[in-house]
């Protein structure tokens with residue numbers, strides 16, 4: 001009785017509603033990160049050469065409370081408190097780039113995704129010191145909104161991945177699996193192969209930032225081993241909606257539980273996969 005178009009519209013309206021909730025949450029969390037950036041905060045050891053600050057915790061607490069209040073029907077899964085990732089779930093990183101934050105480097109942000117059966121359908125990443133908020137919903141493109149000098153969000157613009165085709169022009173980002181040393185062997189041989197072929201490789205210290213920069217076309221691609229769902233979920237959707245191909249580092253289909261991620265523009269994807277595994 002109802003047309004497909006009707007269902008599509010309902011679906012889009014639903015996604016837009018969740019997108020606006022995620023944006024509001026990201027701005028509130030971003031304010032906490034920005035306000036405390038230059039202040040003293042508590043830093044604790046969290047595991048194998050990993051740390052957590054009182055600001056990571058405050059940001060997650062705010063996100064948890066907010067999502068419980070406005071979407072009690074949706075699960076919550078955050079880096080600092082975990083929770084339930086199954087079914088429909090908010091998957092959040094309350095502060096991506098904690099070590100940058102501690103060393104007062106402005107590449108850090110909050111990453112929020114709504115996931116359905118381990119695949120992101122809404123993604124928002126906000127870098128409060130850079131004044132950049134990235135967003136996407138499944139099937140509807142990726143966008144960037146910037147803050148002006150008065151901290152008001154202006155100029156929503158669509159973002160697209162790069163169109164670089166030549167490997168020797170390729171500008172890539174990566175992350176080191178420094179706290180998962182069992183992954184270093186494979187990673188180092190990939191890195192060696194990549195360094196012998198591409199124009200340059202950068203390491204920024206925030207996977208969410210790397211993914212958004214591939215979405216925006218600054219980098220032609222990004223790969224990392226050993227990331228967690230909260231690091232990648234939102235950024236991967238934003239990159240995909242900007243036209244990138246997202247897979248595991250062997251080219252197999254990716255989801256938020258995948259142990260690796262490899263994102264690049266479509267033209268470079270297969271060529272780079274060959275380089276990762278070349279001898």
Ligand code: IPD
Pocket residue numbers: 093095096097098099175176204205206207208224226227231
């Ligand atoms: C880290 C950052 C970093 C990546 C690490 C992540 P955190 O997240 O995204 O770029 O290399 O693997 O753990 O700990 O700052 O939220």
Ligand code: CA
Pocket residue numbers: 093095096097207230231
């Ligand atoms: Ca992270």
Ligand code: CA
Pocket residue numbers: 056079093094095096097098
């Ligand atoms: Ca984090």
